[in-house]
Amino acid sequence: MGDVVVVGSINRDEVVSVERLPGEGETIAATGRREGVGGKGANQAMAVARTGTAVSLVGAVGPGADGEALRAALADAGVDVTGVTTSPDAETGTAYVFVDAEGRNQIVVAMGANAEVVLDGSGRSRIRSADVLVVQSEVPETVVAEAVGAAADAGTRVVVNLAPYRDAPDVVAVADPLVVNEHEASELLGRTVRDVDDVADARDALLLRCRSAVVTLGAQGAVLVTADGVRHVPSPAPRRVVDTTGAGDAFVGVLAAGLARGLGLRECVEAAAAAGSLSVESPGAGSGYPSFALPDR
Ligand code: RIB
Numbered sequence: 001m002g003d004v005v006v007v008g009s010i011n012r013d014e015v016v017s018v019e020r021l022p023g024e025g026e027t028i029a030a031t032g033r034r035e036g037v038g039g040k041g042a043n044q045a046m047a048v049a050r051t052g053t054a055v056s057l058v059g060a061v062g063p064g065a066d067g068e069a070l071r072a073a074l075a076d077a078g079v080d081v082t083g084v085t086t087s088p089d090a091e092t093g094t095a096y097v098f099v100d101a102e103g104r105n106q107i108v109v110a111m112g113a114n115a116e117v118v119l120d121g122s123g124r125s126r127i128r129s130a131d132v133l134v135v136q137s138e139v140p141e142t143v144v145a146e147a148v149g150a151a152a153d154a155g156t157r158v159v160v161n162l163a164p165y166r167d168a169p170d171v172v173a174v175a176d177p178l179v180v181n182e183h184e185a186s187e188l189l190g191r192t193v194r195d196v197d198d199v200a201d202a203r204d205a206l207l208l209r210c211r212s213a214v215v216t217l218g219a220q221g222a223v224l225v226t227a228d229g230v231r232h233v234p235s236p237a238p239r240r241v242v243d244t245t246g247a248g249d250a251f252v253g254v255l256a257a258g259l260a261r262g263l264g265l266r267e268c269v270e271a272a273a274a275a276g277s278l279s280v281e282s283p284g285a286g287s288g289y290p291s292f293a294l295p296d297r
Contacts, residue, residue: 002131002260003054005156006253007123007147008041009114009138010059010074010084011093012066013245013285021100031101036287037073038095039114040136040163043246046286047253047275048134049078051294053260056080056130058123058147059139060113062092067113073287083123087116093138103241103280114139119146128154131260134252135159137166148174157259160210161252162188169209176211177224177265179252185215199223200230214269216251216276224269231266235273238280246285251276254292262297271295 017032037046041059048055057079061067063086070092075081090113098106117139124146127133133151135144135158148171151158160175162168165187172178172188185193189205192198199206199215206213206225213225221234254275258268275292282288 002262003056004048004132004134004256004260005056005058005126005130006041006045006048006134007058007117007119007139007143008044008134008136009039009093010042010057010061010070011039011095011109011114012070013038013095013097015097015099015245015284017099019101021098021104021106034283036284037070038097038246038285039093040138040161040249042070042074043249043286044134044136044161044253044256045074045079046077046289047250047292048257050289050292051254051257053257054080055257056083056126058083058117058119058126060085060087060090060117062087062090062113064092066092083126085118087113090116097245099243099245099283103244105243105245107245109138111138117143119143119150123147124150127151127156130156132157132159132256134161134256135171136161136163137168138164141166141168144168144171159252159256159259161248163248172210174211175213178206178210178213179216179255180213181216181248182218195220196223196232199225203230212265214255216248222251222269222273224266226265233266233269233273235277238277241280243283243288244280246288247276247279249285250279250289250292254294258294261294263295267295
């Protein structure tokens with residue numbers, strides 16, 4: 001069975017439930033408040049762990065109780081956190097997340113220690129011996145580039161989740177696959193990508209930039225783009241939508257776990273789409289994920 005290394009962000013998510021998201025200059029009352037594990041890197045590592053696949057996380061937290069609590073929650077979930085360092089001069093990253101009654105969100109992130117992540121010798125050696133490396137864009141660009149370079153040298157497969165969007169052509173070039181949502185795809189390509197037809201039309205442009213791509217389209221599912229063609233993978237409808245925070249991260253984590261176990265990209269995208277749908281049925285990002293299923297190889 002394979003293993004995954006995630007290099008990425010770790011946040012304490014401060015989640016505020018509201019009936020509806022506030023408008024500009026508006027003050028509204030919260031209907032609830034809670035905290036949980038967040039950050040795209042931590043969420044993706046949690047999602048890998050929820051499939052029962054071995055995963056380690058390279059990231060940073062600040063000194064103090066918040067960082068320790070996050071480290072403990074990740075370890076409890078089965079994530080190897082020995083690559084999570086404590087940055088003495090920065091606070092643990094914090095995301096301020098508003099979630100409305102229909103599960104939609106608005107998120108503002110104070111990066112804190114995520115801006116201090118470094119890739120040391122042990123991080124590089126983890127990447128070299130892993131089956132799959134996963135990166136996103138909530139840690140410094142130089143760290144992502146170094147991690148991807150180490151993976152490329154060692155033949156470790158690279159999953160790049162370009163979230164939030166960042167202009168990083170060298171990183172994107174080794175992605176197999178690149179995972180982007182419709183907004184990130186639009187920014188990457190400089191054209192509007194809203195639906196399956198838009199992705200199909202952009203196939204050549206995507207494959208000029210990366211080895212393979214998966215464009216996630218929310219309730220419309222995902223579209224897999226490879227040299228063999230374009231395939232739409234619908235998402236199963238969730239029974240209820242409680243919180244969409246971290247649904248994209250569940251998708252990425254399960255996709256990476258499937259690849260590490262030797263599944264084909266299409267099977268991985270199907271499992272990832274199912275995981276994304278399931279994740280919205282419960283509150284919270286990483287800490288709210290249920291177990292995710294992968295087919296047998
Ligand atoms: O993708 C969702 C995540 O984005 C949240 O958990 C938040 O921490 C931000 O990083």
